[in-house]
Structure formats: C-alpha cells, structure tokens
Amino acid sequence: MYRILQNFIYLLPLILFLACASEKQDVETRNMDRFIDNLMKEMTLEEKIGQLTLYSSFMDETGPFMNEDYLDYIRVGRVGAVFNAYTTEYTREIQRIAVEETRLGIPLLFGYDVIHGHRTIFPMPIGETATWDLEMIEQSARYAAQEATAEGLNWTFSPMIDVTRDPRWGRIAESSGEDPLLASLVGRAKIRGYQGDDLSQPNTMLATAKHFAAYGFPQAGRDYHTVDISELTLRNVVLPAFKAAAEEGVATYMTSFNDLFGVPASGSNFLLNEVLRNEWGFDGFVVTDYTSINEMVPHGFARDDKHAGELAINAGVDMDMQGSVYHDYLEELVDDGKVNEETIEKAVRRILTLKYKLGLFEDPYRYNDKDREETMIMTLEIMDFARDFARKSVVLLKNEENTLPLSDDVRSLALIGPMADNQRDMIGSWSAAGDYAKSVTLRKGLENRLGTNARINYAQGTTVNGTDRSGFSQAIAAARNSDAVIMALGEEYWQSGEAASRSDISLPGVQEELFDEIIKLGKPVVVIIMSGRPLTIGNVDEKADAILYAWYLGTTTGDALADVMFGDYNPAAKLPVTFPRNVGQIPIFYYAKNTGRPESEIKFTSKYLDVPNTPLYPFGYGLSYTTFGYSDITLSSDQLPMDGELKATLSVTNTGDRFGEEVVQFYTRQLVGSVTRPLKELKNFQKIGLEPGETKEVVFTISAADLAFYNAQNELKAEPGAFHLFIGASSADVKKAAFTLLSK
Numbered sequence: 001m002y003r004i005l006q007n008f009i010y011l012l013p014l015i016l017f018l019a020c021a022s023e024k025q026d027v028e029t030r031n032m033d034r035f036i037d038n039l040m041k042e043m044t045l046e047e048k049i050g051q052l053t054l055y056s057s058f059m060d061e062t063g064p065f066m067n068e069d070y071l072d073y074i075r076v077g078r079v080g081a082v083f084n085a086y087t088t089e090y091t092r093e094i095q096r097i098a099v100e101e102t103r104l105g106i107p108l109l110f111g112y113d114v115i116h117g118h119r120t121i122f123p124m125p126i127g128e129t130a131t132w133d134l135e136m137i138e139q140s141a142r143y144a145a146q147e148a149t150a151e152g153l154n155w156t157f158s159p160m161i162d163v164t165r166d167p168r169w170g171r172i173a174e175s176s177g178e179d180p181l182l183a184s185l186v187g188r189a190k191i192r193g194y195q196g197d198d199l200s201q202p203n204t205m206l207a208t209a210k211h212f213a214a215y216g217f218p219q220a221g222r223d224y225h226t227v228d229i230s231e232l233t234l235r236n237v238v239l240p241a242f243k244a245a246a247e248e249g250v251a252t253y254m255t256s257f258n259d260l261f262g263v264p265a266s267g268s269n270f271l272l273n274e275v276l277r278n279e280w281g282f283d284g285f286v287v288t289d290y291t292s293i294n295e296m297v298p299h300g301f302a303r304d305d306k307h308a309g310e311l312a313i314n315a316g317v318d319m320d321m322q323g324s325v326y327h328d329y330l331e332e333l334v335d336d337g338k339v340n341e342e343t344i345e346k347a348v349r350r351i352l353t354l355k356y357k358l359g360l361f362e363d364p365y366r367y368n369d370k371d372r373e374e375t376m377i378m379t380l381e382i383m384d385f386a387r388d389f390a391r392k393s394v395v396l397l398k399n400e401e402n403t404l405p406l407s408d409d410v411r412s413l414a415l416i417g418p419m420a421d422n423q424r425d426m427i428g429s430w431s432a433a434g435d436y437a438k439s440v441t442l443r444k445g446l447e448n449r450l451g452t453n454a455r456i457n458y459a460q461g462t463t464v465n466g467t468d469r470s471g472f473s474q475a476i477a478a479a480r481n482s483d484a485v486i487m488a489l490g491e492e493y494w495q496s497g498e499a500a501s502r503s504d505i506s507l508p509g510v511q512e513e514l515f516d517e518i519i520k521l522g523k524p525v526v527v528i529i530m531s532g533r534p535l536t537i538g539n540v541d542e543k544a545d546a547i548l549y550a551w552y553l554g555t556t557t558g559d560a561l562a563d564v565m566f567g568d569y570n571p572a573a574k575l576p577v578t579f580p581r582n583v584g585q586i587p588i589f590y591y592a593k594n595t596g597r598p599e600s601e602i603k604f605t606s607k608y609l610d611v612p613n614t615p616l617y618p619f620g621y622g623l624s625y626t627t628f629g630y631s632d633i634t635l636s637s638d639q640l641p642m643d644g645e646l647k648a649t650l651s652v653t654n655t656g657d658r659f660g661e662e663v664v665q666f667y668t669r670q671l672v673g674s675v676t677r678p679l680k681e682l683k684n685f686q687k688i689g690l691e692p693g694e695t696k697e698v699v700f701t702i703s704a705a706d707l708a709f710y711n712a713q714n715e716l717k718a719e720p721g722a723f724h725l726f727i728g729a730s731s732a733d734v735k736k737a738a739f740t741l742l743s744k
C-alpha cells in the first residue's frame, strides 16, 4: 500500500499535467466547435456550398480547363479554396477578397502540388524513396512546407501513396514504388513533415493522401484507365498506405480518377463512407481529383453533371476540385430532395474545422508574410540538405572492376549525352514553383568538382527524342580524346508524370545507338540515367562498365552526382521498384505468388519462351563502392506464439575498404494460407553505416501482428503455420530461416 502511494505521489505531477493538457484541449475543441456552430448558423445554403468548391487560379495549369469567373465567385462567398496560386503577394490579394469583400469573411485555403519540394526541388518521389531514409524524407517535406507556407500556401496535394507495379504508367515517378509497407512508411514520414504536430504553426500545412484509391493499377499502364483488381489486392496492397495515412492524422484525402469494382472513386460510397470514414474513423475532408465528379458522366456512371454531383456528395466527397458541379447543382439537388442539407453541413464543418486548426480565422494572412518569403526559401541549409538527399537517391546498378568512383587523377573526361547539360529536365515533373534556371546540370557539377584539374570534353551527341545523329561524330571524337567517358541519357521530364504513359519504356530517340557507337571505342563508359520510371536498359546493362540510376535529382543534381562519381559520397540507395527486362514482363514485382506450376526446366511451367522470369534488377537492389558480408540468421526461437515475439539476428560486415551504408531488408513468406500468399513480403528494414572491417549486429523483432493480412472474409488476421523469414541486401539476395506461428 505504502509503495502504491509512493508511486502515486511520484507520478502526481505527470497525472496533473496530462489532466490539464487534456482539459485544455477539451476547452479548445469546445471553443472551436462553438465558433463553427455560430458561423454555420449565419451561412446561407449557397455560402455553405461555396465552402465545398475549389477553383484553380490562372497562375499554373494542372488540368484540362479553367474557370473564368473564379474571382467573382470568391466575392460572393461561393468559393472555399483556391489552388495553383502562390507567392505572398498573389495569395494575399485573393485572400483579401475573401476576407474583406464577402459577407462573412471566411478565409480561403490555398492548395498546390508541392510534391518533391516547393522552390528547392528534391529528387522525384520514386528517387526519394530509393534512399530508404525515412528521417530525410520527413525532413524534405518539412523544408517543402517551410518554403510553401512562406509563399501563401497552407495545403499540399501530397503525399501520393499509390502503390504501382507498372512502369509504363508515368505516375510511377510520383510514387514510392511497388511495396505497400514502403509506401506506408514514406507516406507517414511526409505527412509528419508537412503537418508537423501543430497545424496552427505558420510553417506547417495540410497534407493530402492521394489518389484514393487504386489509381496505380490502370489497365495496361495507361493513365486514367479502368482498374479491375481483387478485394484481396485492394486490402493488402493498395489500402495499407492509405490506412497508415489516416493513423498518422493526414488532414485530407483526394479521390482518384479511376473506377474500382465498376464505380468511379468519386462516387464510391464503399471507399469514402464505408472504408475511410466508418472503418478508419477519418474526420478530415475529402477533395476530388481535378473534375473527377464531372468525369463520372463519360465513365458511364452518371447521366449528367447534376446526377454526378448527387452521387459524389452522397458517397462522401466534401470538396469539388475545379468541376463546378457542386457550385452549379447542389442547391437544386437539395430542393429536389436528392441530397440532405445535413450531408452538406457535415462537409462544411469538416472544411471549416481544418481552416480553424490552421489558425486562419485568427489571422487569415498568417501565410502571407513577406519576411518569411524573403528569408525562408532556398536557404543554404535547404540547399545543403537537397544535395545530400539527392546523392542518397542515386542507385548504383553496375560497377565492373570498380570503374566508379572516378579517380582524382583523371585528366580528361568525355561528357556525352542529352541529359549532361540540361537544366529543365533535372527538376522532373510536378516541380511546383521550382525554377529550372537554378538547377545545377551534371556538366556544371563536374566543373565545380574538378575546377582546372581536368578537361571536360562535352558533346551532346543527340537529343533525348528524335533521330538526329548529326552530333554523333563530335561525341565520338570527345570520347577518343578522353581518359574516361560519362554518358548522361534518359527521358525528358514530361515523359513521366501525369498523362505520360509509354508502351515502350526503352531509352527514347537514338540515344542507345549513340551509346553503342561510343562503346565500340573500348574506353571505360559510365552511364547515368535520368528518368521518372524504370526503363528497359538491358543493352546498356550488358555493355556499360558502370551505371548510376539518378531518376531526376532536383535543383542540386550536378553537384550531387559529382559527389557520387568521385566517391565523396558512397552510394547506398536501393530500388523501390523492380526493373523489367522488357515490357512483356510487366507487371513484374517481387511480391508475386508461386503459382501451381512454378518455373522449372519442365515445359509446362509458368514462364516465357523468350525471356527469364527474373527481372533485370530486383526490388531492393543497389550496390555500394564497398561490399557487405551477411552472416547466417539466428532466431530467438523457431516458434512464435500468437501473443509473443521472435527475434531474428544476423551480422553484417563491411568487407571492403571504405565507409558504406547498407539497407538491410527483412522479408517473410507464409507457406500455406487460407488464400495463396506472396513469395516474399517486406516487413521491416534498417539502414546502417559501417566502417571498413566493422561488423554490426542487426536485430529484427516480429510478432503475429506483422504477419496479419486481409483474408477472403476481409478480416485482418495472422494465420498459424509455417513461415520463412529472410534478411538480405535485396529481395533476391537473402539469408533464410524458418519458424512456425503457433495458434496460441
């Protein structure tokens, strides 16, 4: 008794503190609710519908059509949010109209696609993910929010957490790749980075989990195409990242353009009301993607726009992006008895709540601070971070006989190819307010690194697209006159991203012909590829001495690449997506199932006649300038009780001669299930740094919750039985152990 009392006295300050904090929060919530109740009492139905309407300004264009009258609509209280507008001056003026010229003075939200940085552009999301560095990913979103909020924005349409297994689909560039766990963790990190832990801070902003849902599975990789996947795939592969976003407290969701189970996402009661709100308890608001309510008409799901509006609001869509459907028809729909006013009120409340949490009612101009705009953008600190983040995104795919890093003794370098001195493509697609004129090209980065110590013989050779071979001879001459050759090849920035699907994902134009000509000279050739997707690069893989996959690295591209090429930084990135050998293998991903006839030398097994089943590079793959040795795995037990834990331990040794980082990956396989299960599932990973000769023990803990999956009854459960457990350097290079999950 005395002991309990002693503990109580000891804990009393903490208990009181927590009680006061929660009391304070209750008071704040009550104040907020009261404020919103009072405001909503004042609002006409037309003004309420105004809050559900989002229009694009004329500053940027991210979709098919613009609404001419949006400023006039703001004046009469018929707009709740604006996107594609930034800079303090521009947004302040629009906000002024909303606050000073409307009857109730409700401030606007300002949204924008701040996808991989705002002014300072970081690597494309697929490249960011290749770092497997969640702290840096979070920090990049933090800096993006710092810059964006300094320019009037308070809402980003990011993170995009669409899992995808199809590199033909251009939006793979904006994604975190093919794995549900990786997408969940990256999504969470970005949400934390954007939103911080207090939305009322002037440097935090609302995040958006998009595109809800299954947009990454369009048939044949064609953007906006039909999606037809099983509910098992939906629950186990697509939804985990979206569920994680809800758990992380993401403020908003954006619906996707596609249909799913025959229902366009913006009319999907199942996705929005049942899954998102009822199952996951999401209490923020849902915005559509650009005009996707209207698109339910061509989808063949709504008779006309008015019908589409009825379907959308009743399915749980709160805000209409750019489509004017709510604006034009919601009032009529209420009069016709097709939509309850309470449904509209719920949506309005969700939107006003977030405006309140951002602090907009207290100070509508809190994101319009000229001082911050002048001092918080593209700072030295952000630029240094960007360079480090960029070099950490570069994947070393091949390095024969240590061609890389290049020696400081090199006296002449040929720099060839259309991506070598090209500023625009460096910042990739969805580069927000990024100014490509500020991006450092590879040529500039090498000049910065080498100064007068070496001669750079630059020749563009050809363009990215087209058939111009007139520069080949100059490129060949440059290669002949140099000690080593660097070729920078790839896709232009617009060849991935939205509305940028390709049926042939090889290097465009005559770049590969140029490569073949240069290879014939017999000099060591390092190829750097810049692209938003995995390209089919079998020929380059076969012949080049070294390959760096650089995605689009953003503003600091050239400096970051020079760091990697000269070994100032030792690459450690790993592929977040499988690289196919050819387009015919797509979809190809590590999370595949065994089939009833797994590949063997026997004819009637699951394989191709003309290409192996294996990819060119597997998920999780990436080399370093050093090498790592993996010991065998030791398990704390080969039995895992349902409510217990199991530890898998192994040691990793740096067997080379320089410091290096390694992403140690942990996978499992359930051998028999109530439904068939994948051959491997990523469950965890750790990024470790090792000095030459150093050994570190890596421990992964696993419990039944990690093994749970959605079964055919849509229950999230772990099933007792035999499992394999793998730890390794990629999904295809692992050590293996076995254990049994017990029923109790």
Ligand code: BGC
Pocket (backbone or CB within 6 Å): 062, 063, 113, 157, 210, 289, 290, 498
């Ligand atoms: C894209 C979204 C984007 C929106 C607003 C759409 O076309 O699909 O990802 O957030 O435009 O720019």
